[in-house]
Amino acid sequence: MDPASVVAPSALLSRPGAVPGAGVDAAVAAHYGDPMREQRLLGEGLAVVDLSHRPVITVSGPDRLSWLHSLTTQHLTDLTPRVGVESLVLSPKGHIEHALHIVDDGERAWITLEPGTAPALVDWLNRMRFMLRVEVSDVSDSYAVLGEPIGAHSIGSEPLAWVDPWPGPVGDTALYGPAEHPAAGRAWRELIVPRADLVDAVGDRHLAGLWAADAERVMAWRPRLGLETDHRTIPHEVDWLRTAVHLHKGCYRGQETIARVHNLGRPPRRIVFAHLDGSGHVLPDPGTPLVAGERAVGRLTSVARHFEEGPVALAVVKRSLPLEQTLDAQGVAVAQTVIVAP
Template sequence: MTVLQDIHEAHGATFRSVGGRRVVDTYGRPERTHRAVRNVVGVCEFGYGVLVVTGEDRIDYVDNAVSNRVPDGDGEGCYALLLDPQGAVETDMYVYNAGERLLVFTPPQRAEPLAEEWREKTFIQDVEITVATDDFAVFGVHGPKATEKIASVLHQTGTPEAPLSFERGELGDAGVTVIRTDDLSGEESFDVVCGADDAERVFDTLVNRGLNAVPFGYRTWETLTLEAGTPLFETEIEGALPNDLGLRTALDFEKGCYVGQEVVSRIENRGHPRTRLVGLRVDALPEAGAAVFAGDDHVGSVTRAVESPSLDASIALATVDWELPEEDLTVRVDGSEVGAVLADLPFVDGSGDSARRPRYA
């Protein structure tokens, strides 16, 4: 569950479950909060699962298991996937090299299964895998003023500049690690990681000290990420082929073998994927799973949709056939077909560009 339930409640929060973890849904007036993040900066507590990987063989072991190259330099990270033998995504993750250990951030429901799977496959390697989800708090800082916000409260170090790099410093009297993330909201973004015991002080500093920041919940996170064209694990990524998602930021096609690599490489080298992830503007808000038609032909399904606070319109991400006609598109809403048009991603241009936005060769 959230590390700071009482604090969030004092801000008027309501809650929901994401991946089995209790998180903030909204603090009320999510459309206003969304615009505040787009215009200035906001703070959200994220419910990551966290693994700590130690031992002499930690880098080689994780590198051999995942789809991207694990960095060997302290202060560097990568976004990576664990694929099944058919090339579909079992989980996505961020892997950070923190010197004598790797920190692995996963969707909350995937931390325990991933730790069990990796422990069963260590054989003779010097690797130890610990689930440390409850030991950490992670706060996302997003918005065009995110860099200014971090600089106004971070001491003993500078603001990290390279994507997925981090610096260690202090917020107030709490030790923190500040990661320059991959702009999934379509805005400048950082993750601030601290010990669970320091979470209350760090959250207060982020919201109230230096440049003020609005607290926001997962409902605003979902509208921000959809406007940015960012696929999320639960709605687009889990079980999909990374090529179909255009998820090139998670793949290193030149690295050594990992499970599912053959399938991914075959698609890359021998032709286009079967499907692709696209943006749609829709005349009415569909539900996830709603059918997409081109004329009378069923050509795909909506993965998720929102009423965009920035555009005052219904927008959606959908998985559709690769050879999709660009005219005569409809989506089924409440048993009827409503008009839809393809939209370039991102829907909204912000201060950052999501690294997960679909990109096809």
């Protein structure tokens, strides 16, 4: 990992009971001692999630929106101030490289990213500036992110916030999952606050860890970069067109793949929601292969324990896998629910 992408532990890890996350999430808490209670509080709008390991970059200058529009998958030229959108940066072959949570304040675009991805994105954006009036800055040392349900109590003046558009649909796009989505009405946002004020921004509210937030995300069938995606993932496979891809905007890198798959066929893989057999004490880890008989057909991508639904997961499988097929993940039975149809 690039040393510039290593994030210092959050100040909120000093809270009683805090247990650090793993991997790219090690700088914030997985939970604070009672993950199930944290989930319930989060669902009731009484808790906030420390996402201060998410990098924050800004793009300023009069050309910022038209420039970002030309480089990414979403329509951004007429973006209304303080309206959150998401967009993707694709490879020339249409594979997902970056997921951008964007909110513009009228003077600059604020973008939050997955942990560890800022150096590569900032470097690429700077190489794409040419003679345009834009300036890219990594402000992660000065600003931090908190996640919360919309309507949750906030301390002090209302901060800048990115409101998650999932499950949309947003704009001129296509649905690869169901039109009647289980996450309809979902209300989630990311607050962008001065890092020095992180503890004060939480105030006396309850803290919920990433385990609670991930359980909510899995139940919403919401993909996360680096978990539901790998170096070959195209947006159609994980139903990401619904909120992040505009189908009839100007050219951008990777657009040919978006159009070809949408117009001529189906993606080679598909995301599914899964219930896991919870009779054992240990659940398989993300990345565990999924097997049908003796044949590998995919992998678990996100695994969570939901306080009502029990062990649940997201997985990516081969398109040809029969819909009724029960799968195995290292001895744990996995029942699939279709998201992207084959």
